[in-house]
Amino acid sequence: MPLESDTPVSYHSLFNHLLSPRSLVIVGASRDAEKLGHALLKNALSGGFTGPVHVVNPNGGEILGRPVTTRVADLPRGIDLALLALPAEATLDAARIVLSRGCQSLVVISDGFRDMDAEGAQREDALTKLCRDREVPLLGPNSLGVIHRHLGLNGSLSVAYPPPGGISLLTQSGAIGAAALDWMAARHLGIAKMLSPGNEAGVSMAECMTYLAHDSETSVIACHLERLTDGATFLRAATEASRGKPVVLLLGGSSEWRASQADGSEPGEESLPDAPSIFAAACDRTGVIQAHDFQGWLDILMALNHLPLPRSGRVAVLSNGLGPGLLTADLLAGHGLTSVSLDPALAAPLKGQIPRGANLRGPLDLSGMALPRHYQATLKAIEADEKIGATVSIITPQPLTRPVEIVRALLTDGPTRKPLVTVFMGGTHARAGMEEMDSLHAPCYPTPERAVLALAALDQYARWRGRGPRILGQFPVNRTRVRRLIQRHHLLGQARLPEMTAKEILQAYGIVIPEGESATTIDEALESAERIGYPVTLHLLSPELHLASDMETRHVDLPDPRALRDGFDLLTLRFARRVPEGRLEGVFVEKNLAHGRHAALGMVRDRQFGPILHVGGENTPPDEMICQLAPVTSEEAIAMLRAGCRQQKIHAICAEMNDSELQGVAEVLQRISLLVTDFPEIERVEINPLIIRRAGLPPVATECEMRLQSGRATP
Amino acid sequence: MPLESDTPVSYHSLFNHLLSPRSLVIVGASRDAEKLGHALLKNALSGGFTGPVHVVNPNGGEILGRPVTTRVADLPRGIDLALLALPAEATLDAARIVLSRGCQSLVVISDGFRDMDAEGAQREDALTKLCRDREVPLLGPNSLGVIHRHLGLNGSLSVAYPPPGGISLLTQSGAIGAAALDWMAARHLGIAKMLSPGNEAGVSMAECMTYLAHDSETSVIACHLERLTDGATFLRAATEASRGKPVVLLLGGSSEWRASQADGSEPGEESLPDAPSIFAAACDRTGVIQAHDFQGWLDILMALNHLPLPRSGRVAVLSNGLGPGLLTADLLAGHGLTSVSLDPALAAPLKGQIPRGANLRGPLDLSGMALPRHYQATLKAIEADEKIGATVSIITPQPLTRPVEIVRALLTDGPTRKPLVTVFMGGTHARAGMEEMDSLHAPCYPTPERAVLALAALDQYARWRGRGPRILGQFPVNRTRVRRLIQRHHLLGQARLPEMTAKEILQAYGIVIPEGESATTIDEALESAERIGYPVTLHLLSPELHLASDMETRHVDLPDPRALRDGFDLLTLRFARRVPEGRLEGVFVEKNLAHGRHAALGMVRDRQFGPILHVGGENTPPDEMICQLAPVTSEEAIAMLRAGCRQQKIHAICAEMNDSELQGVAEVLQRISLLVTDFPEIERVEINPLIIRRAGLPPVATECEMRLQSGRATP
Incomplete structure (x- = not known):
């Protein structure tokens, strides 16, 4: 089994005692069939485990035919695995004594920790510290437990015990885990391991995933997830796993994610792809199969377990x-x-x-x-x-x-x-x-x-x-120019770039922007407009544009010289009034491209998953956008645009594009991908609309918003 | 029970003998358990029917304890219901004799009719004629049979016999019917009636639906459908039914419908809403609950059967x-x-x-x-x-x-x-x-x-x-003008109206079209363009435009006087060359409205369901359009536009419209609705794009295609 070198405790030793103990103890075993400690002991005794099973209960005597130790301190030294089913308040003390007796690993079944209240969270932190100090792996608290079916280890509260087989189950919810195991047992589906990290005070979902990726008994991984503390790490683990065996994932709580995200979003951010969409994009990239409901999750598992592809x-x-x-x-x-x-x-x-x-x-x-x-x-x-x-x-x-x-x-x-x-x-x-x-x-x-x-x-x-290797497209781009533009802007300490700067950056990465000319006087502007053709858009040019953020710094859709003249005067006179000391460098006269279909695309940098490219129509709602993790290959960019059909969503922009148009938009996506990979300080890019032109002409980014991460230095 | 007066045979007598016979005969009963005639008899004997059950088999003797009549001709006169399970070839003769003995109704279980080949279709037509001549109701052929549970009548091949209850099942597929009944029996769901019209050589799906609508034993109707011979009649029946009790419908074969529709469509028609979408719209209007898969169908039935709303x-x-x-x-x-x-x-x-x-x-x-x-x-x-x-x-x-x-x-x-x-x-x-x-x-x-x-x-x-009454909006419109335009055009015998005529019609119904002026000379056109503002579109005006259908009769997006001059000359010179004797009335100079969001909407007159309004984005694929049957109320028009969200589809045009924009587009839909209701000879209207403007301005129909039904006179 390959070992991970970048974690403090190696995966082997992390999971060895948890999953392959030679001896175990149930602390909090009960003779009362209405107590969880009873169910836990019953499972442990009937699972087929051949090593010694110790039982601790303060009342002593016998439970289920086993002699009972009354005090944890009286246990023999060096038990491999302790399963704790005690009230939350009593758990920490018991854990401390168990570990002091040389116990090698801990599963805490009880709830009443971070899942309950602030006091519980403190208890949980103490438990985490205790186990970390002793370098002892902890599963839980609030865990369904652990099963190693081929060893006969049932250290869980599961009411069902499916036969030995190749499916391993990794679940954040005990209830979902219990229901899944019951279903598998009824359908004769064989399992290898079950791991329920509960509140993840000890081993994490990502660590479990990495373990199962390398576990030779596991041929299919079933994973239920409802919180992501470190999505990127989890996804890395899932990617590693799905290269070798299928991973089927059920995601719960996405409506809560959406709601909490919507609450926390700044104005204007409603148009960003939401967390579940980004997660789906990540699954898509990594080959993780995302099930959309409970039954589908189990049904897919069954097919993967039994059938060739x-x-x-x-x-x-x-x-x-x-x-x-x-x-x-x-x-x-x-x-x-x-x-x-x-x-x-x-x-x-x-x-x-x-x-x-x-x-x-x-x-x-x-x-x-x-x-x-x-x-x-x-x-x-x-x-x-x-x-x-x-x-x-x-x-x-x-x-x-x-x-x-x-x-x-x-x-x-x-x-x-x-x-x-x-x-x-x-x-x-x-x-x-x-x-x-x-x-x-x-x-x-x-x-x-x-x-x-x-x-x-x-x-x-x-x-x-069966997909081919991922080869990122190479494009000649002008990195130096972009670096200079970003550096210059950084000095101003503004997150949002002026539109013309954003467009210059796009242009440096080979994305076509509307043709235009800069002009310093109205006569120059009129001449430019005449050459370019009306209607035009007029942008104000000044290094102090950020000081005028409360005024409109452009006039769009000017149909004729009179409107141009009015626009020119309004922009320059208002700027002079607003920023009297400002350096006015003139205006940029930009051609309007009225015709052609409109798309909206861009990038948002996700805290967990990094740069996410997205594409949609002009007014696509967040949960309908097609997302992909950057960087994207040409095939992936094209797949994004084709995703409209596959996902039964309308993407007007995709539905009627011919091949050359599709290639053109896909290339824009790749160029943005390259840009945001080269410049991690770019936090958001929004091109809306991108106008798709006919006759093999590349699409044009007619409007662009770009933001930098505030306070981040340029490399 | 209310009787229908518009059908030749009243519903009461149609279904009375079929569903409430006093006596029955199984023709083709068999002692071989591997024959359908055995299963049919077994069901009939064990269902709880208390009247006499006669059995016909050429070999005589006894089957399942019943004496057997060897020849149909030896049966007593006036049996109410005959169930035929004979080879297709022998069915017609047996039916003739049975009817000549005064039998009141017929169920034909056997397949091998229109479901098989042309010869089978001939047999089926003969059977239809025979029963129609004698005014005897026929269920089938290729029928699963009939069940009247409260009477104990099981004249079917169903392997299951659910308890008595309120669900009635109407199915076009025997296999689906059999599976549904088996599921209902296993889940203790009670049934009232089961009707399987099979190939519908006799009673139709619509007639069965009407019957069940008025059947006091039926509280929920489950219907499976995979062909629609007369959709409008069926939907009328379903509407009638769902006013009083829920109708849950499962539609099979929509992918085949789509494929056959795509094969048969003319160029340009790909953008029409497809048959399943129109059907879904019809269900939506009539309150029929459409299930999207087999399990959902049964699950919805169960909830409707047991629960309050x-x-x-x-x-x-x-x-x-x-x-x-x-x-x-x-x-x-x-x-x-x-x-x-x-x-x-x-x-x-x-x-x-x-x-x-x-x-x-x-x-x-x-x-x-x-x-x-x-x-x-x-x-x-x-x-x-x-x-x-x-x-x-x-x-x-x-x-x-x-x-x-x-x-x-x-x-x-x-x-x-x-x-x-x-x-x-x-x-x-x-x-x-x-x-x-x-x-x-x-x-x-x-x-x-x-x-x-x-x-x-x-x-x-x-x-x-719980919805309110449907009140159609009233708008002042100019019917006379539209009638004259259509009449004038009819004389030309062309289905497609010139664009300017189509727009005049829209205008007469209060839909805003781009402003413009007609001009007879280039100087007039230049003056008009100057007044209106560039860019403009130039339309050729002539009563002989249909003779120039192979040439472009407009030039779009002319940015300046030079382009206007070129466009004017091209249009007029080419027309003169193409139609030398043609009367050229000049050009129409039309303002271009480049900005604003674009929607596409229109009407297509469906052969079965009449005028269907549809709305989408500019390039929405057919199976994604939102449809509604015309006429629509204001609420229904708004619901169409809001449907984007509800159906989890992207309708960019809807997602970001504010209330006044939504009202504006909804009003256009209502005006089209009124137009196509007033003028049944309008076969198709396609406004694409409709430009949605800001600031409370009504949307503008910038391009419009309109077609008349060829050969149809104006009322």
Whole structure:
């Protein structure tokens, strides 16, 4: 197992005692079945753990047939793992004594710490310090506990104990963890580890993730998350994990995130992508599969656990009725997958082997007369069809339908070469088929929508795994010029750059800005406008522009010389009145580009995830923007623009762009990506609108807002 | 029961013999359990029907203990209902004889008709004619059959037979119907009627819907649909039904609809809203609840069947863990509902009655220590809180959790006054709670997402029921002018109106078009442009414009006099060359409105649903447009524009409009609505862009395409 060198305690020693103890003690074990300490001991004794299990309870005697030690101080020295189920108030003392007896690791089940109130938070801090001082790993408090299934270690409050297998569960919520384990047990899904860091006073979600990434018993990681203290570290760990094995993540509390973010945002920031969108972008980059609800999370896990990855998104739908086939085809289309017919050369020989009423065009409909052998013959043909990547088989309860035998017929030659997800629609009559599927470890769902969702996640992960290396585009840019512009501006101590400076910076990075000329007199300005063509926008030029932040420093959309003259006078006279000592360098006469489609794009630097690029229409709400972590490759920039379709959102700007327009906007995204990677002091870029022109002309950034991190020096 | 007077056979007599027969016969009954005729007889005998059940099979003898008649011709005269399960080839003859023996109604189970091939379609037409001639109602062929549960009539192939109750099922797919009934039976959901019109050779989906609308045993209608032969009639029936009872509709095959529509569309029509979107708009208007997948369909049914409607969308979430509460709050927000806290005045007295670790801010978290009495006390407080409209209670499996007792505690005083949906998350441990809930006829789901979806449907239906009367806005318009313009154009026999004519029509209906002036010479045009301000668009004016349809008849975006001069010469010289005898009336010089946000809106006249208004951004794809059936009220027009948010789609145009802008665009929609209602010969209107101006100015229709129905006379 590779060790991490950049953490004070190595991962190996961190998790060795927690997950692979040779001995354990339950402190706070109870004979009262209404106490958690009872459930904890019962689990520990019945999980299959072969080492000594000590029990501490002040009343002594026996609990569940085990002799009880009355005082922690009387325990033998050097127990590997202590599980504490005591009232929060009593936990710290017990922990101190346990550790003084040489205990190697600690799991604290109890709540009443940071999860409750300020006093609890103090208790938690003391616990953290205690364990850190002794270099002892701590899981919890407020933890569901720990399971190492292959070792028979059940140090948890879970009411269910799934069989040994390859899924490991990492959860921030005990309730969600308990429900997930109960579901897995009912569906015969095997687990490797369960880790519940609770309040994360000790080991963190990120550390657990890194451990599971390298754990050879773990083949799929299920993760539930509802707080992110250090998103970047967690995401690094998840990225590392998903390179080797799928990580399926369920995010809770995003509506609270949104609300708290909206409360804390400054005016004008409502248009930034919100935390859940940024998180989704991060998942997208790192290959982490984000589930959108509890059932989807479990359903995807089941498919990943049982199936190979599909080699294409072309899916055969095999059903004993047209109705379910049509519903499934709709669902596939909604996920960007395609329902395909069987190759005619393979369909023809099937004629005698399937019911007379069967129809092999469109979704394969074997009719209500479908018998097990009909399913078997058709599945064989599907397996032989190289153009088909996966199969959804659907069984509805009809008079001649024999669910259990259909399952056996489908799996007669063992697992299929291509992913096969099966759907048993119905109630009582469907259940027998589901149970048979579960016992054969083949994924099975009660509705087409759940099957298709799981298959789509497989397809998404397969695509991510199969993607090429990330090569960032190189562009000739003028870094020196940007550095000088930023340095000059920094001296003024203003976060927001004047628009013309922002545009100069864009231009230095090869982004086209509207053509224009600077002029010092009205006559020069008129000549410029004549050359450029009306309408024009007039910008005031002065190094003291920041002193005039309360006045409009430009006039837009001036249609003719008279308006230009008025605009010129208004700008210069007002500036002179506002900043009498100000140095007026003249005006910039800028061509208006009225026509063309408008996009809005930019970058916001997230505290946790760094620079986030975003793109949308002119008025796209925050939770609808398409985000990506910078830097982006050309493919990723194009994928952002195409995401509109995939995510079933409207992105007018994307929907009708031709290839060259798409390339043009994608290049702007890459150039911004490069700019904000080169200059970390740029905190925000907002180009709105970016005008998309026809005929192969590059798009033009007609308005731009740029902000620097205040107080940050230029490198 | 009200009778329909506009159908040849009254609904009463249509369905009386089909659903309430005094005697029946199974033709094609079989002793072979592998034959459908066996299943059909078995169902008929075990359903509880008390009248005589005759059995026909050529081999005679006994089947399932019943004496068998060998020939149809030997049956007694005047049997009310004949159920035919014969090979398609033998069906017509049998039907003829059965009817000649005075049989009153016919259900044909067999497939092999229009569902198979052209020969089958011929057989079906003959069957239709036979029944129509004899005025005998026919259900099928390719039907799952018929159930009248309260009468004990099971004339179907359903493997399940749910208890008597209030849900009636109307399905186009036997497989979907069978699966739904099996699910309902497993969940103890009671049914009234099941009707499966199959290929609809006899009674139609619309006729069944009308029947169920007036059926006093039916309190909720579940409908599955995958073809629409006469959408308008069906929707009229569904509207009638949903006024009195909820109709929940599952639509299958929309991806096929889309594909076939895209294949058949003319160039330029890709931008029209597609059939599923129009259908969704129709549902929205009529109060029909459209489910988006199979499980959602059933889940919504369950909630509607068991619960009162909520009085507000403010929902209390009650859980034994924070994690599930947070997930649920996210889901509520996604459906436009709100997770609310308990009123502090009601929360305070709960302190002693709930666990110490409970938290009543945000989603109500009773902690893992939650016992039945804690749930009960909190639910009581929720019931007393007048600001709360509904409750989601969630139970995760934790060591002290007692699912069955929690159910009893929640329902201790019978059904709650407010809708209560319960979630048992998990597997084996959750099942006991689910089953207890089912037996008490309270809706229960295994995941928060399913519970919230069902609750959201209840809320949607409650809002629809509670909406005010529809009052169409009245506007002073110039009908005479429009009639004259259309009449004049009709003489030319062209479908597409010249743009300036289209704009005149809009103007006559009070929609603002760009200001402009007509001019006959270049000097006049230059003067006009000077007055109006550059840039301008130049339109050619001539009664013979249709003869020049292959040339551009306007020049847009002319920035200055030189460009205007060039444009004028190009238009007039080319027209003179193209139509030498043409009468050139001059040009129209139109002001360009470059700034402001752009919307696209219009009307397309659907063959089935009549005039459909649609609105979107400039490049909104068809399946993303917001549609409404014309005519629209002011509220409906505003709702269209607000739909962007509700449907989680981006409608840039809507997201940032202020109230006066919204009113302005909504008024344009209403005026178009009025126009196309007044003039049914207008087949299509497309305003793109409509420019939304600031400062309370009405929006301007800068470009407009309008088409007339070819060959249709003006009224």
